[in-house]
Amino acid sequence: xxxxxxxxxxxxxxxxxxxxxxxxxxxxxxxxxxxxxxxxxxxxxxxxxxxxxxxxxxxxxxxxxxxxxxxxxxxxxxxxxxxxxxxxxxxxxxxxxxxxxxxxxxxxxxxxxxxxxxxxxxxxxxxxxxxxxxxxxxxxxxxxxxxxxxxxxxxxxxxxxxxxxxxxxxxxxxxxxxxxxxxxxxxxxxxxxxxxxxxxxxxxxxxxxxxxxxxxxxxxxxxxxxxxxxxxxxxxxxxxxxxxxxxxxxxxxxxxxxxxxxxxxxxxxxxxxxxxxxxxxxxxxxxxxxxxxxxxxxxxxxxxxxxxxxxxxxxxxxxxxxxxxxxxxxxxxxxxxxxxxxxxxxxxxxxxxxxxxxxxxxxxxxxxxxxxxxxxxxxxxxxxxxxxxxxxxxxxxxxxxxxxxxxxxxxxxxxxxxxxxxxxxxxxxxxxxxxxxxxxxxxxxxxxxxxxxxxxxxxxxxxxxxxxxxxxxxxxxxxxxxxxxxxxxxxxxxxxxxxxxxxxxxxxxxxxxxxxxxxxxxxxxxxxxxxxxxxxxxxxxxxxxxxxxxxxxxxxxxxxxxxxxxxxxxxxxxxxxxxxxxxxxxxxxxxxxxxxxxxxxxxxxxxxxxxxxxxxxxxxxxxxxxxxxxxxxxxxxxxxxxxxxxxxxxxxxxxxxxxxxxxxxxxxxxxxxxxxxxxxxxxxxxxxxxxxxxxxxxxxxxxxxxxxxxxxxxxxxxxxxxxxxxxxxxxxxxxxxxxxxxxxxxxxxxxxxxxxxx
Amino acid sequence: xxxxxxxxxxxxxxxxxxxxxxxxxxxxxxxxxxxxxxxxxxxxxxxxxxxxxxxxxxxxxxxxxxxxxxxxxxxxxxxxxxxxxxxxxxxxxxxxxxxxxxxxxxxxxxxxxxxxxxxxxxxxxxxxxxxxxxxxxxxxxxxxxxxxxxxxxxxxxxxxxxxxxxxxxxxxxxxxxxxxxxxxxxxxxxxxxxxxx
Ligand code: HEM
Ligand code: SF4
Numbered sequence: 010x011x012x013x014x015x016x017x018x019x020x021x022x023x024x025x026x027x028x029x030x031x032x033x034x035x036x037x038x039x040x041x042x043x044x045x046x047x048x049x050x051x052x053x054x055x056x057x058x059x060x061x062x063x064x065x066x067x068x069x070x071x072x073x074x075x076x077x078x079x080x081x082x083x084x085x086x087x088x089x090x091x092x093x094x095x096x097x098x099x100x101x102x103x104x105x106x107x108x109x110x111x112x113x114x115x116x117x118x119x120x121x122x123x124x125x126x127x128x129x130x131x132x133x134x135x136x137x138x139x140x141x142x143x144x145x146x147x148x149x150x151x152x153x154x155x156x157x158x159x160x161x162x163x164x165x166x167x168x169x170x171x172x173x174x175x176x177x178x179x180x181x182x183x184x185x186x187x188x189x190x191x192x193x194x195x196x197x198x199x200x201x202x203x204x205x206x207x208x209x210x211x212x213x214x215x216x217x218x219x220x221x222x223x224x225x226x227x228x229x230x231x232x233x234x235x236x237x238x239x240x241x242x243x244x245x246x247x248x249x250x251x252x253x254x255x256x257x258x259x260x261x262x263x264x265x266x267x268x269x270x271x272x273x274x275x276x277x278x279x280x281x282x283x284x285x286x287x288x289x290x291x292x293x294x295x296x297x298x299x300x301x302x303x304x305x306x307x308x309x310x311x312x313x314x315x316x317x318x319x320x321x322x323x324x325x326x327x328x329x330x331x332x333x334x335x336x337x338x339x340x341x342x343x344x345x346x347x348x349x350x351x352x353x354x355x356x357x358x359x360x361x362x363x364x365x366x367x368x369x370x371x372x373x374x375x376x377x378x379x380x381x382x383x384x385x386x387x388x389x390x391x392x393x394x395x396x397x398x399x400x401x402x403x404x405x406x407x408x409x410x411x412x413x414x415x416x417x418x419x420x421x422x423x424x425x426x427x428x429x430x431x432x433x434x435x436x437x438x439x440x441x442x443x444x445x446x447x448x449x450x451x452x453x454x455x456x457x458x459x460x461x462x463x464x465x466x467x468x469x470x471x472x473x474x475x476x477x478x479x480x481x482x483x484x485x486x487x488x489x490x491x492x493x494x495x496x497x498x499x500x501x502x503x504x505x506x507x508x509x510x511x512x513x514x515x516x517x518x519x520x521x522x523x524x525x526x527x528x529x530x531x532x533x534x535x536x537x538x539x540x541x542x543x544x545x546x547x548x549x550x551x552x553x554x555x556x557x558x559x560x561x562x563x564x565x566x567x568x569x570x571x572x573x574x575x576x577x578x579x580x581x582x583x584x585x586x587x588x589x590x591x592x593x594x595x596x597x598x599x600x601x602x603x604x605x606x607x608x609x610x611x612x613x614x615x616x617x618x619x620x621x622x623x624x625x626x627x628x629x630x631x632x633x634x635x636x637x638x639x640x641x642x643x644x645x646x647x648x649x650x651x652x653x654x655x656x657x658x659x660x661x662x663x664x665x666x667x668x669x670x671x672x673x674x675x676x677x678x679x680x681x682x683x684x685x686x687x688x689x690x691x692x693x694x695x696x697x698x699x700x701x702x703x704x705x706x707x708x709x710x711x712x713x714x715x716x717x718x719x720x721x722x723x724x725x726x727x728x729x730x731x732x733x734x735x736x737x738x739x740x741x742x743x744x745x746x747x748x749x750x751x752x753x754x755x756x757x758x759x760x761x762x763x764x765x766x767x
Numbered sequence: 768x769x770x771x772x773x774x775x776x777x778x779x780x781x782x783x784x785x786x787x788x789x790x791x792x793x794x795x796x797x798x799x800x801x802x803x804x805x806x807x808x809x810x811x812x813x814x815x816x817x818x819x820x821x822x823x824x825x826x827x828x829x830x831x832x833x834x835x836x837x838x839x840x841x842x843x844x845x846x847x848x849x850x851x852x853x854x855x856x857x858x859x860x861x862x863x864x865x866x867x868x869x870x871x872x873x874x875x876x877x878x879x880x881x882x883x884x885x886x887x888x889x890x891x892x893x894x895x896x897x898x899x900x901x902x903x904x905x906x907x908x909x910x911x912x913x914x915x916x917x918x919x920x921x922x923x924x925x926x927x928x929x930x931x932x933x934x935x936x937x938x939x940x941x942x943x944x945x946x947x948x949x950x951x952x953x954x955x956x957x958x959x960x961x962x963x964x
Binding site: 010012061077125384386388 | 777
């Protein structure tokens with residue numbers, strides 16, 4: 010008996026066929042009949058990601074060591090060993106889970122993973138340490154409870170997210186759930202959404218003011234609005250395009266003030282078609298739709314989309330969800346009843362932070378606060394059983410890496426709290442400073458630089474007691490901390506009040522884990538503003554940074570002043586000075602603890618970073634350096650704004666060096682950090698050979714680097730401003746050069762790539 | 768149906784620790800890292816996963832290719848577990864013995880490596896090991912499978928505890944198929960190990 014046979018009549022035919030195909034592709038790759046790069050994209054589209062150390066190497070703290078996986082040279086992607094454990098992302102549209110699905114997630118976490126489920130920052134569930142050979146059965150078991158992992162990754166429409174309170178929120182304009190659901194179903198596997206150069210993320214929000222859907226950081230973001238026409242109220246969406254985080258975050262731009270609900274799907278389809286047709290395909294660092302919108306200009310982009318829309322043949326699915334009753338509207342399981350005020354120890358504090366009174370009288374939504382977004386398989390199963398008894402199916406995962414139970418009768422709250430506490434899920438402090446978001450970071454991500462989870466765990470353990478005791482000053486209680494292991498921002502540090510992303514600094518010949526402190530981001534107003542990097546501090550001192558900044562805010566705050574207003578008032582320079590003294594690193598002899606990361610006793614190293622897989626294509630070291638360079642230019646700009654001219658100059662110069670180094674790495678991996686060596690190698694390998702040359706500009710952009718390298722720092726703000734622009738152009742040229750190199754046909758391979766390059 | 772037990776390759780074994788001796792889970796993180804450096808326990812040792820912020824499950828994992836070792840807090844009872852992922856040769860009884868040998872060797876090593884920690888080291892009385900099937904296809908939670916497994920575990924318990932005073936009890940977990948084998952009085956780990964090696 011196999012799972013395929015056992016579940017044959019429980020899996021929808023289409024899903025079953027897809028999984029069978031994937032299983033055959035695995036078999037073909039085993040026989041080397043599919044190219045490893047093609048296979049990598051194939052599995053990524055099914056949510057099957059690589060994981061740290063899957064190149065067969067790991068630094069165990071005494072030096073780099075081989076991990077001799079028994080794979081006989083077989084790979085599942087470039088430099089990705091077959092038998093190495095990987096990550097499985099499981100797409101949970103709008104975060105909606107049923108108890109049966111939760112049970113299955115628990116079972117597969119136990120059988121194929123390490124017994125722990127992780128809620129992600131986009132309402133998905135992830136499992137780690139999964140063997141590729143187990144993935145088809147894992148997918149079948151999910152399919153049998155209505156979950157597909159299709160397009161969980163890769164250059165596709167990713168999980169469609171929505172406010173976890175949709176439908177029960179007191180402030181929403183209308184419930185976005187049916188529209189998000191329809192959008193998800195319509196775009197999943199849609200032929201017009203298959204040929205993107207990069208991922209495409211869609212989010213829905215019920216209102217403008219709250220964080221809800223985080224619309225501003227999405228490729229396509231939709232906010233519920235109404236309009237009155239001839240006395241009739243119509244539903245529609247304020248529609249945004251081109252947002253996204255990453256090394257250089259972009260705020261989405263207003264595409265349409267009022268997109269009627271019946272136009273949602275056709276416009277999403279038209280946008281997909283324009284993106285597929287005109288979006289950048291080869292240079293992945295320029296391939297998100299934000300670059301297309303910027304390149305064409307919003308007006309031209311919009312014109313093209315509307316033109317495309319006009320030419321689309323009618324599709325009955327566009328409006329099918331709008332007629333009749335919403336298909337799966339949630340029904341409360343238990344009668345509405347007011348709480349009687351009783352409750353065990355700790356109930357009051359928990360209720361204050363973790364219970365939301367729904368707009369439906371007598372009902373509440375309960376947030377189950379998950380440390381680092383994790384829960385064990387046993388907890389997942391027990392939560393499923395509580396959900397069954399208290400709320401039926403009304404469960405959603407949140408972008409803050411928690412799980413909510415909706416439609417809890419208020420009278421049941423004390424009992425539910427008791428039962429949650431009994432399984433270790435009764436933690437208070439949801440939505441407070443202690444409720445911290447973290448990406449996988451160095452725990453499992455190949456691109457991780459510092460331990461975002463280790464830091465988050467440390468901060469959580471320091472802050473959660475205060476959260477439970479209600480001991481935070483009200484001014485800081487609701488602030489958000491978010492951590493990412495690198496600038497890619499999977500932990501969404503840009504939209505936190507206190508954001509942190511991992512960087513490394515060289516001190517006395519050692520690498521030392523640091524975090525950039527990112528301040529001024531805004532979680533409310535649908536991720537209304539992005540924070541700026543304000544200085545790097547050693548990982549081990551970040552808890553002090555949090556104490557200091559929050560302490561100063563409480564002490565210096567003017568009446569009712571928000572944290573954003575406070576940071577703006579005192580200015581970036583004063584903010585930076587607040588923790589400048591914490592940047593110093595004691596010598597290795599004086600305090601070796603600075604030289605290892607949170608939760609990991611090994612001496613810190615960057616040697617474990619691998620070729621990462623990020624949305625489809627495999628990310629080379631070159632691309633990684635180029636992305637890091639982008640982040641540095643971004644920092645340079647913000648420094649210049651604060652009149653920190655010398656630092657801005659250094660950062661812009663550093664960005665060019667990183668870009669050059671990235672290119673050199675494609676040929677010479679051990680290039681190192683020495684500016685002279687980088688410039689020398691760059692000159693011989695890319696300038697003298699004219700490989701770097703642009704068709705029109707020739708070697709002009711390379712001169713920007715040479716000039717700054719030879720003439721030293723610039724002092725005048727204007728000159729530095731100019732240097733930043735030059736660095737930007739230099740980096741563009743690096744990207745272009747890298748794309749040309751990537752498109753170079755391999756010997757004997759038909760020139761299809763070159764064909765596409767034209 | 769003996770078929771089930773015969774096909775069962777994914778399962779876990781857990782040896783319980785003296786609760787008072789278990790200490791702070793995070794102190795085990797450097798121990799597991801050292802095990803990787805030294806190849807201290809059987810298997811291709813890959814990485815350490817820190818779940819000390821969780822309760823009721825694995826707390827610190829040592830991930831290997833063939834199996835996961837874990838300092839495990841499931842059900843509030845600390846212990847060391849060994850969860851087999853890759854298939855083993857031989858009969859079910861032989862496979863159980865191989866897994867038990869890896870587990871007990873690791874437990875011994877853990878006793879030794881923590882013995883000098885402040886507050887004392889972790890202690891395994893060696894009188895109880897829990898088995899749990901970890902494959903709901905090969906070993907669904909049915910009376911038939913439980914009977915087949917019970918027979919296998921009675922034999923395993925006999926071997927492990929030298930034939931005397933073995934008690935086999937179902938696990939106290941409605942979602943898992945498993946049994947604990949138990950004897951009266953402590954048994955040194957070295958003795959247990961010699962019986963399964
Ligand atoms: C260069 C490669 C990558 C880039 C640029 C990147 C970027 C991003 C960004 C910007 C987000 C979230 C914010 C948004 O929605 O816009 C995100 C989500 C996420 N990323 Fe990455 N990422 C990369 C690779 C990875 C890798 C290798 C991992 C770990 C294995 C990872 C794990 C995650 C997780 C857990 C999320 C939230 C989950 C979800 O979409 O459900 N990312 N990524
Ligand atoms: S932010 Fe960096 S470290 Fe964190 S998951 Fe994304 S790519 Fe990995």
